[in-house]
Amino acid sequence: MSKIPSARLAGYQAWDGTDPFEDHAGPFFFKKADNGEVTCAFESTPTHCNGGGFLHGGALMTFADFSLFCIGQDVLGGPAVTVSFNAEFTAAAGPGEIVEARGEIVQNTGSMVFLRGQVYTGAGDATRTLLNFSGIVKRVRRKP
Numbered sequence: 001m002s003k004i005p006s007a008r009l010a011g012y013q014a015w016d017g018t019d020p021f022e023d024h025a026g027p028f029f030f031k032k033a034d035n036g037e038v039t040c041a042f043e044s045t046p047t048h049c050n051g052g053g054f055l056h057g058g059a060l061m062t063f064a065d066f067s068l069f070c071i072g073q074d075v076l077g078g079p080a081v082t083v084s085f086n087a088e089f090t091a092a093a094g095p096g097e098i099v100e101a102r103g104e105i106v107q108n109t110g111s112m113v114f115l116r117g118q119v120y121t122g123a124g125d126a127t128r129t130l131l132n133f134s135g136i137v138k139r140v141r142r143k144p
Helices: 020-025 057-076
Strands: 029-032 039-041 082-090 098-108 112-121 126-139
Touching: 020 057, 029 126, 057 082, 057 098, 057 112, 057 126, 098 126
Parallel strands: none
Antiparallel strands: 029 039, 039 098, 082 126, 098 112, 112 126
């Protein structure tokens, strides 16, 4: 998978380094606005779909998990793992759509960051929320 965004995702970037599963499941991208708001995105393809031709729930949850780390990157300050993840599906989408996510940090403790967000597609009046998500991310020590 190419970690270079398509022209439809101009302005987005990939993580430095690799995450073998996300690299395979995506590619997923993010961008940070001047006000600090993070938006994540991917361009859906037939490989992201289930047998019915709709975006696979697992693909949307993987993207939402990726988004947790992008949204929390400034406060995480290093390696972390997801310890809790919740999702509610609210609409379907298909291939060829730009899928985005935004969210917020709800609480930042000494070792955990609590976040929530939404995955959506479309713009303006045509915006459809596909998934509401929340998660807890735990900071972990770097291996020596």
